[in-house]
Amino acid sequence: xxxxxxxxxxxxxxxxxxxxxxxxxxxxxxxxxxxxxxxxxxxxxxxxxxxxxxxxxxxxxxxxxxxxxxxxxxxxxxxxxxxxxxxxxxxxxxxxxxxxxxxxxxxxxxxxxxxxxxxxxxxxxxxxxxxxxxxxxxxxxxxxxxxxxxxxxxxxxxxxxxxxxxxxxxxxxxxxxxxxxxxxxxxxxxx
Amino acid sequence: xxxxxxxxxxxxxxxxxxxxxxxxxxxxxxxxxxxxxxxxxxxxxxxxxxxxxxxxxxxxxxxxxxxxxxxxxxxxxxxxxxxxxxxxxxxxxxxxxxxxxxxxxxxxxxxxxxxxxxxxxxxxxxxxxxxxxxxxxxxxxxxxxxxxxxxxxxxxxxxxxxxxxxxxxxxxxxxxxxxxxxxxxxxxxxxxxxxxxxxxxxxxxxxxxxxxxxxxxxxxxxxxxxxxxxxxxxxxxxxxxxxxxxxxxxxxxxxxxxxxxxxxxxxxxxxxxxxxxxxxxxxxxxxxxxxxxxxxxxxxxxxxxxxxxx
Amino acid sequence: xxxxxxxxxxxxxxxxxxxxxxxxxxxxxxxxxxxxxxxxxxxxxxxxxxxxxxxxxxxxxxxxxxxxxxxxxxxxxxxxxxxxxxxxxxxxxxxxxxxxxxxxxxxxxxxxxxxxxxxxxxxxxxxxxxxxxxxxxxxxxxxxxxxxxxxxxxxxxxxxxxxxxxxxxxxxxxxxxxxxxxxxxxxxxxxxxxxxxxxxxxxxxxxxxxxxxxxxxxxxxxxxxxxxxxxxxxxxxxxxxxxxxxxxxxxxxxxxxxxxxxxxxxxxxxxxxxxxxxxxxxxxxxxxxxxxxxxxxxxxxxxxxxxxxxxxxxxxxxxxxxxxxxxxxxxxxxxxxxxxxxxxxxxxxxxxxxxxxxxxxxxxxxxxxxxxxxxxxxxxxxxxxxxxxxxxxxxxxxxxxxxxxxxxxxxxxxxxxxxxxxxxxxxxxxxxxx
Numbered sequence: 001x002x003x004x005x006x007x008x009x010x011x012x013x014x015x016x017x018x019x020x021x022x023x024x025x026x027x028x029x030x031x032x033x034x035x036x037x038x039x040x041x042x043x044x045x046x047x048x049x050x051x052x053x054x055x056x057x058x059x060x061x062x063x064x065x066x067x068x069x070x071x072x073x074x075x076x077x078x079x080x081x082x083x084x085x086x087x088x089x090x091x092x093x094x095x096x097x098x099x100x101x102x103x104x105x106x107x108x109x110x111x112x113x114x115x116x117x118x119x120x121x122x123x124x125x126x127x128x129x130x131x132x133x134x135x136x137x138x139x140x141x142x143x144x145x146x147x148x149x150x151x152x153x154x155x156x157x158x159x160x161x162x163x164x165x166x167x168x169x170x171x172x173x174x175x176x177x178x179x180x181x182x183x184x185x186x187x188x189x190x191x
Numbered sequence: 192x193x194x195x196x197x198x199x200x201x202x203x204x205x206x207x208x209x210x211x212x213x214x215x216x217x218x219x220x221x222x223x224x225x226x227x228x229x230x231x232x233x234x235x236x237x238x239x240x241x242x243x244x245x246x247x248x249x250x251x252x253x254x255x256x257x258x259x260x261x262x263x264x265x266x267x268x269x270x271x272x273x274x275x276x277x278x279x280x281x282x283x284x285x286x287x288x289x290x291x292x293x294x295x296x297x298x299x300x301x302x303x304x305x306x307x308x309x310x311x312x313x314x315x316x317x318x319x320x321x322x323x324x325x326x327x328x329x330x331x332x333x334x335x336x337x338x339x340x341x342x343x344x345x346x347x348x349x350x351x352x353x354x355x356x357x358x359x360x361x362x363x364x365x366x367x368x369x370x371x372x373x374x375x376x377x378x379x380x381x382x383x384x385x386x387x388x389x390x391x392x393x394x395x396x397x398x399x400x401x402x403x404x405x406x407x408x409x410x411x412x413x414x415x416x417x418x419x420x421x422x423x424x425x426x427x428x429x430x431x432x433x434x435x436x437x438x439x440x441x442x443x444x445x446x447x448x449x450x451x452x453x454x455x456x457x458x459x460x461x462x463x464x465x466x467x468x469x470x471x472x473x474x475x476x477x478x479x480x481x482x483x484x485x486x487x488x489x490x491x492x493x494x495x496x497x498x499x500x501x
Numbered sequence: 502x503x504x505x506x507x508x509x510x511x512x513x514x515x516x517x518x519x520x521x522x523x524x525x526x527x528x529x530x531x532x533x534x535x536x537x538x539x540x541x542x543x544x545x546x547x548x549x550x551x552x553x554x555x556x557x558x559x560x561x562x563x564x565x566x567x568x569x570x571x572x573x574x575x576x577x578x579x580x581x582x583x584x585x586x587x588x589x590x591x592x593x594x595x596x597x598x599x600x601x602x603x604x605x606x607x608x609x610x611x612x613x614x615x616x617x618x619x620x621x622x623x624x625x626x627x628x629x630x631x632x633x634x635x636x637x638x639x640x641x642x643x644x645x646x647x648x649x650x651x652x653x654x655x656x657x658x659x660x661x662x663x664x665x666x667x668x669x670x671x672x673x674x675x676x677x678x679x680x681x682x683x684x685x686x687x688x689x690x691x692x693x694x695x696x697x698x699x700x701x702x703x704x705x706x707x708x709x710x711x712x713x714x715x716x717x718x719x720x721x722x723x724x725x726x727x728x729x730x731x732x733x734x735x736x737x738x739x740x741x742x743x744x745x746x747x748x749x750x751x752x753x754x755x756x757x758x759x760x761x762x763x764x765x766x767x768x769x770x771x772x773x774x775x776x777x778x779x780x781x782x783x784x785x786x787x788x789x790x791x792x793x794x795x796x797x798x799x800x801x802x803x804x805x806x807x808x809x810x811x812x813x814x815x816x817x818x819x820x821x822x823x824x825x826x827x828x829x830x831x832x833x834x835x836x837x838x839x840x841x842x843x844x845x846x847x848x849x850x851x852x853x854x855x856x857x858x859x860x861x862x863x864x865x866x867x868x869x870x871x872x873x874x875x876x877x878x879x880x881x882x883x884x885x886x887x888x889x890x891x892x893x894x895x896x897x898x899x900x901x902x903x904x905x906x907x908x909x910x911x912x913x914x915x916x917x918x919x920x921x922x923x924x925x926x927x928x929x930x931x932x933x934x935x
Contacts, residue, residue, distance in 0.1 A: 081492075082229060086493055087495075089493055091192070093209060131227070
């Protein structure tokens with residue numbers, strides 16, 4: 001476990017639970033597991049859920065290609081329009097949906113997200129997939145599973161199981177979007 | 192975004208770009224076999240049309256239905272509804288029905304403003320008198336951007352009956368917000384006396400402006416206007432301000448031709464120009480559904496906003 | 502009849518004095534008067550005494566639109582506004598174009614008793630602008646009509662206007678013209694300018710008023726008759742009237758309180774919301790420059806008087822989209838406060854000037870006997886007592902008028918009419934109908 005440190009910009013107490021190398025190792029393991037479970041990643045399509053799931057899908061795809069020389073198409077699927085909590089906040093900007101040219105019909109779609117929490121995002125993603133096509137199977141990969149599921153959903157590939165309290169927040173930083181790799185656990189202090 | 196979309200002038204640059212970007216994403220949905228999103232399930236959109244406009248009504252109806260909203264079409268045309276008292280009574284009826292959004296088309300400028308005073312739902316102006324038609328301007332901007340890229344610095348020429356055109360008013364405001372340079376070309380009789388205070392240039396010389404235009408938007412000119420002496424004859428209007436093949440040839444190669452419809456072929460636009468590949472007229476119809484989906488999503492797809500707050 | 506001793510009122514803004522009122526007349530003035538037996542004393546310290554206000558331009562709506570106003574409710578509003586005489590415009594239903602109708606309106610005024618009602622006769626039959634109405638019969642009737650107007654419509658036919666101006670010379674009448682060139686104002690909705698262009702509302706250009714005023718001044722000069730210009734609304738009109746007066750022609754003019762205060766940008770943005778027809782009026786609200794010119798003209802006498810153009814409409818005629826809504830604003834109960842705000846508190850007029858423009862001049866133009874007289878011994882006791890230090894939030898619900906279409910809702914206006922005397926009899930006391 002990495003050293004705990006306090007971020008001076010907030011009144012909250014933050015602790016990095018995964019650093020860069022931890023994340024790299026977790027993604028490598030997930031890539032291997034996908035190859036193993038799907039028997040060589042034939043017909044696999046990696047679909048990331050914006051924003052960081054898309055980056056993670058791309059990284060996993062690169063690893064699969066490096067290990068076995070197969071090109072796994074990756075893309076993104078925005079689930080905003082399928083959320084069940086739209087009315088709790090002002091209308092949100094949409095993320096990008098970019099599907100591989102061959103589509104998803106008959107494919108094994110691996111959804112990729114950064115944090116698995118209530119499962120509602122994944123539920124929305126499954127609905128979105130249903131409107132786009134008919135995959136042969138859908139699997140789920142997540143960098144962090146922090147528990148507290150509210151729906152009967154579980155991940156097929158998990159980078160790290162992270163026990164958390166409901167009041168805590170998990171934030172994933174990736175170098176492509178945030179300049180560094182880290183998973184940070186934020187404890188909200190009473191103020 | 193504010194709670195209503197009544198004037199293109201209500202949109203900040205960020206608002207306008209958000210709508211266009213949202214539409215860009217939603218354009219994909221129109222190409223799927225399942226052209227439907229569950230987003231506005233349980234929300235009610237009322238199309239309140241006091242003026243005939245099948246095209247605009249169908250466009251809004253398709254947009255709302257693709258977002259899974261319940262759509263109620265209320266056509267006041269033909270019934271005894273025409274006076275203002277009825278607008279208020281109609282508003283109270285809609286209020287009682289719990290309409291989340293009311294899309295209103297009315298022959299009186301300002302009718303959507305009045306309606307907004309009387310109902311709680313979001314008001315979308317689908318054309319009010321000779322005032323504004325903001326979703327038309329948004330779909331025009333969207334069509335331009337898809338053809339030409341970002342609109343900053345682009346030169347847009349709008350030609351025709353500006354005085355009576357809600358399309359022109361909304362386009363001038365929105366395009367100025369988006370950084371385009373707008374030039375209005377019309378006979379002086381068909382420009383408002385105060386047009387000098389608008390954020391655009393004015394010219395009476397179409398041929399002089401065409402070579403410097405990235406977009407030429409032709410407005411519908413009603414033949415009846417000549418009876419009120421706005422111009423002497425259809426023939427003279429067409430000669431001085433109509434877009435024919437010769438004039439099309441004077442435009443830069445990349446420039447596009449737009450028309451909000453319905454067209455008077457042979458009057459403001461020659462048939463061969465309307466049907467040329469430079470024309471976006473058919474795309475404008477497709478883009479109309481997409482942009483209206485974006486507007487309805489951004490107005491209704493989140494928590495209800497308190498009286499126009501951010 | 503009860504006698505009243507008004508103590509310590511500032512006479513048209515001058516030195517405080519006492520006024521003894523008896524038998525309809527001012528019988529004694531001076532300092533330290535003592536009340537004779539049976540006289541009621543009114544402490545008027547801090548109040549300004551004005552000669553009873555006279556309105557040249559009121560729509561009482563009766564007969565025909567009693568849902569908007571009646572002579573009874575309209576004259577109550579007038580009394581509360583400090584008026585002792587109002588001219589009831591002719592655009593009723595039926596139109597006041599015969600001796601019968603004007604006498605009916607006059608009698609209704611007598612019966613109501615809140616102020617004198619002077620009917621205005623229509624210039625043309627049915628306001629249709631085609632044939633002269635029987636002007637002489639109306640002049641000779643019990644109503645003694647002296648002011649003739651097709652108000653709401655312009656006598657646009659030049660020949661008809663010339664004949665009307667000539668004809669009324671026989672009985673010292675005056676033609677009060679609603680100056681609006683009809684072809685230039687077809688379907689006009691608001692002042693033609695930057696705001697109308699943005700709002701997409703058909704413009705009512707200033708030239709449509711100015712062209713008619715110029716023509717009518719020339720006609721009045723040509724035939725040597727009296728012309729009165731209703732509700733002047735533009736800076737250009739002021740220039741034309743100033744020019745006509747400089748020639749010595751018998752031209753008079755009025756301005757409404759709302760044109761002294763409000764501008765056309767309220768149609769675009771106001772607390773009442775955009776396109777709120779509460780601001781729809783004819784002639785329309787103009788620009789800030791016009792308002793400044795009108796104030797200056799009223800101050801220097803180019804415009805002779807203030808007239809309310811009190812135009813009541815029922816709620817449903819205003820709660821509509823702009824194009825369908827009725828034109829007009831009520832104004833009797835806010836006229837004096839608005840004039841205080843626009844003219845007195847800006848230093849443009851003193852109270853003597855207000856007396857001139859809201860009582861003396863309109864009474865003279867309308868040939869209204871017994872009104873608009875100086876406050877002195879022997880004068881008919883038509884009086885208004887005003888508390889200039891009062892500040893009142895405008896509450897349409899509190900108006901005596903049957904209608905609520907005021908543009909001032911929510912504004913705080915200065916000045917409050919405390920008492921009004923009509924021929925020595927109080928019609929208003931302590932700010933309420935007596």
